[in-house]
Amino acid sequence: MKIFRLAGIQMTLDESEESLAAKVSGALATSLVNIASIEIIRKAIDARRNKPPHFVYVVEVRVPASVNLPAKFNDGITLQEVKDEPQAPLNVTFHLPKLPVVVIGSGPAGLFAAYVLAQRKIPVILLERGTPVEERIKDVQAFWEEGVLNSQSNVLFGEGGAGTFSDGKLTSRTKNPYSSWIKKVLVEMGAPEIILTEAKPHIGTDRLRKVIINLRRKLIEMGCEIRFSAHVTDFVISHGAVSTLIINEKEEIKTGQVILAVGQSADDTYLRLFEQGVKMEAKxxxxxxxVEHPQELINAIQYGQWRNHPQLPPAEYFVTAALPALNRSVYTFCMCPGGEVIGCGNASGVVITNGMSNSRRNGEFGNSAVVVNVREDDFVENDYPLSGLNFRRRWEHQAFLMGGSxxxxxxxxxxxFLQNKQSGFIGRTSFRPAVRHSLLAEALPEFVTQALRLGINAFDKKMPGFITEDAHLIGVETRTSSPVRICRREDGQSESVEGIYPCGEGAGYAGGIISSALDGIKAAENVINNMA
Ligand SMILES: Cc1cc2nc3c(=O)[nH]c(=O)nc-3n(C[C@H](O)[C@H](O)[C@H](O)COP(=O)(O)OP(=O)(O)OC[C@H]3O[C@@H](n4cnc5c(N)ncnc54)[C@H](O)[C@@H]3O)c2cc1C
Incomplete structure (x- = not known):
């Protein structure tokens, strides 16, 4: 039997998936009896304007080796024989460490690093400064409803990391075979099976929270010790290697191997690591x-006359605009169809925005970040690698003051905003606790507002109707990726301190749920390799 990957099979919105087999046999010019099995690998919607939206499939087909298949295909169809891909991370023999490996941070990077270690029966302790999901939900509600901030348990800190209150988009630009392994683990933990085949899978915060709880139970079952409200406040470094972690300023944990998966929002941890000689650079x-629009309007722009078709999900968009005259680019990021704009403060005196949706994405609005690239020369002062943290904090504080403190x-x-006009009127938004009418040009550096204005005008040419009376902007969006990179060697350890394995978004090598989880897996593999 041979396995082939057949890409580019098109189905109209009204065709049932039952007719997929016939389409596949037609495309392969072979009888249905020659097809032993068909597995859907990916299903995408092609909703480019000026033609009816339709589905495009990638399938894996098993056929007996004796069957002759065509060498050439029309209509964008391609066929490729499938070679074996690794199904699960690394298989090497290694010596068990005398001390446990400690993973700091229970975001995607830390959770998957701990999973890989625990799976190999390596003693592992997972430390998380925030609270478990059940408690965290209450803390986050108190923040959104009453403005009561818990600086250790919030949208950015706590079990599941920064993505727990998110849209749970699982897209990643990296082509890595472990991406599908991660999704399979998430499905085992309760995520919908459809994430295995959708081109742009998402889980939704409502289901993701349950998945994280199940993942915790699974980790404990595999022997991982998990400790919440365990804030790593210091690192003892002796002879150039980490030897001890200090928890909540008093308790000591001895270890020789630390997977540092603290995300991009732990300014205090970055600072302590920097003071302890861990090499970092600005990035x-x-x-x-x-930006927030009525979702119906986004559906109308993206799907046109088909906008109410029951097979079509709430529409997404991704738009970019290069501004060579300003040497900047503007792009949308992390679009949440049918979602909410949420406040993500993790420290007093800041306002930070982001987006979140439920699995059904059935909210009234659709939102997206619209951001401008910021270079090191925009913010680095005195060669200080952590300048980016101060830079973003400055604008987040400005937003806090403008929002009414x-x-x-x-x-x-x-x-x-485009006309820099103070009309005094905003209209309804999804943001809680409230928004306050402001001149948003004052919430960001001038080069950013200038680029945003030009970029948004360019978006409107690509998505006519993007600029509308019904859209509003909420600020400020600053946590797209880390402004700091923790420098690491080929073997994954910090360039300056042995035994520290920086990974995930906070290390500056990943961004997003899947890519951070992949980086966590890589860190765990590096630890294992270094024990071989
Ligand atoms: C609201 C929101 C929506 C998002 N939506 C999406 C999306 O739909 N899809 C997507 O791909 N990405 C999304 N992202 C980005 C994504 O969540 C991050 O890229 C990802 O979570 C980074 O993973 P990480 O494990 O590297 O770090 P994090 O998820 O940030 O986890 C780090 C963890 O470390 C803990 N920690 C920090 N310092 C310490 C310390 N000193 N001691 C102990 N614990 C510590 C923190 O409490 C935190 O739980 C979203 C982010 C936000 C904020």
Whole structure:
């Protein structure tokens, strides 16, 4: 039997998946009896304007080796024989360490690093400064509803990491065979099976929270010790290697191997590591605002006359605009169809926006970050590698003041922002606790507002109707990626301190749920390789 990957099979919105087999046999010019099995690998919607939206499939087909298949195909169809891909991470023999490996941070990077270690029966302790999901939900609700901030348990800190209150998009630009392994683990933990085949899978915060709880139970069952409210406040370094971690400023944990998966928002941890000689450098990132439209309007722009077709999900978009005259680019990021714009403060005196949706994405609005690239020369002062943290904090504090110093966010109608006009009117938004009408040009550096205005005008040419009376902007969006990179060697360890394996978004090598989880797996593999 041979396995082939057949890509580019098209189905109309009204065709049932039952007719997929016939389409496949037609495309392969072979009888249905010659097809032993068909597995859907990916299903995408092609909703490019000026033609009816339709589904495009990638399938894996098993056929007997004796069957002759065509050498050439029409209509964008391709066929490729499938070679064996690794199904699960690394298989090497290694010596068990005398001390446990400690993973700091229970975001995607830390959870998957711990999973890989526990799976190999390596003693592992997972430390998380925040609370378990059940408690965290209450803390986050108190913040959104009453503006009461818990600086250790919030949208950025706590079990599951920064993505627990998110849209749970599982897209990643990296082509890595472990991506599908991660999704399979998530399905075992309760995520919907459809994430295995959808081209743009998402889980939704409502289901993701349950998945994280199941993942915790599984890790404990595999022997991983998990400790919440365990804030790593210091690192003892002796002879150039980590030897001890200090928890909550008093308790000591001895270890020789630390997977550092603390995300991009632990400014205190970055600072302590820097003071302890862990080598870091500034890196570019992006800042801007959240734009929110009625979801119906996005559906109309993207799907046109087919906008109410029951087979079509709430529409997404991704738009970019290069601005060579300014040497900047503007792009949308992390679009949440049918979602909410949420406040993500993790420290007093800041307002930070982001987006979240439920699995059904059935909210009234669709939102997206719209951001401008920020280079090191925009913010680095005195060669200080952590300058980016101060830079973003400055604008987040400015947003806090403009919002009224109570965690309400500054907001403006999109049209007014483009004209720098104070109309005094915003309209309804999804943001809680509230928004306050502001001149958003004052919430960001001038080069960012200038680029945003030009970029948004360019978006409107690509997505006519993007600029509308019904859209508004909420600020500020600063946590697109880390402004710091923790430098690491080929073998995954810190360039300057042995035994520290920086990974995930906070290390500056990943961004997003899947890519951070992949980086966590890589860190665990590096630890295992270094024990071989
Ligand atoms: C609201 C929101 C929506 C998002 N939506 C999506 C999306 O739909 N799809 C997507 O791909 N990405 C999304 N992202 C980005 C994604 O969540 C991150 O890229 C990802 O979570 C990074 O994973 P990580 O494990 O590297 O770090 P994090 O998820 O940030 O986890 C780090 C963890 O470390 C803990 N920690 C920090 N310091 C310490 C310490 N000193 N001691 C102990 N614990 C510590 C923190 O509490 C935190 O739980 C979203 C982010 C946010 C904020």
């Amino acid at each position: 570019p990132f992006a800042i801007g605002l959240r 109570n965690y309400s966010a500054p907001a403006q109608k999109l049209i007014d």
